[in-house]
Amino acid sequence: MLQVAREQLAAGDDSLQLNAIARLAGVGVGTVYRHFPNRHALWEALSADRFQKLVEEAQAAADDEDALAGLHRLLRFTLVHALRDTGFAAVLESASDNEPQTSELKAELDRSVAHLLDRARRSGAIRRDVEADDVRRLLCGIEHAVRSGGNGPERTEVYLDILLEGLRPPR
Template sequence: MADETGGTPRRARARRSDSVRNRERLLAAARELFATEGLQAPLDRIATTAGVGPGTLYRHFPTRVALWEAVLEEPLRAQLALVERALANPDRWAGVAGYLMETCGHEAERGGYLNLMTTRYDGAPRLLEIRTAIQRRITELIRRARTEGAIRPDFTTEDLLFITLSNSAVAEVTREVAPNAWRRNVELFLDSLRPERAHPLSEPPMEPGQVARTMMRPAPRRSN
């Protein structure tokens, strides 16, 4: 029961305010460390960066997946908007080239999220739904560009994935010395997609199932 000065309600409001601040600090720390260290960044480091204890983190986000759900929906929706803009471009070559340059640019930034499209989101149906929508639209983007002769006829969605992944590695090793070197790398890739530059390839593309087995990061342990 509150005293005449309303002390108990004030304490309750203060606790709620502290809880909100702690949650925001945890989300900010998670965004920072997921961007710089990857989606498997240690949870105790996220708590330390946020200036709270592990218990506070687990009260707000009992599992890593719960933290992913709070942090990753926004960047996944940004990726979905990016590919939808590419699909809406009537110039099929410009759509593919623009999408590839923008998505590689995002991952080249320190604020990008590596492995956003290649991590298993078991237990996070909303994230899975958004990523599935992204994958379907990318497949449609490549299909239309091939059908209309804007890109080489043997280029596949799986090839696109490996271009973005390889460019992430280029961006990582050149960032401190030549931060825009990734652009030249993407432009060289783009030239290789033009139909007039196409030459027979010695190996067939990987199957979607092979790519999934190769690239998908494991789901986090339940203790995380």
């Protein structure tokens, strides 16, 4: 089922209709729905590897000698991947998860980002009232702005600079 879904995505069809996936995979619709009760659950399964890479990038950023540079690199990495993959973006911004693995990965991500933010706060690089969840939500807003603005990815760096400036302590 996942292979069929990946083939659909590779062919440019991101609708991921569960009934169509069942037909193309040669399984019953009930089988698909038992594994993936909704489209979001399928996106979670398809995004698991990408989410794991994001967690690894967040851990590396948290260990960066320059916390602000690590944060900027992590934000850019996340935004580029979210712009390339709408399903990954949907999983990243979702307030609830279908799969325990997704919740665990998000918790790992938040721990690494919280550590990174703590280091950046101690160095005076960012404001004290910003939490890991805030950064994820702001980044999802930027992803939406880039995607919906018709400007394309060339606006990515401009928006990231604005976000980083907004994370700095008030003057």
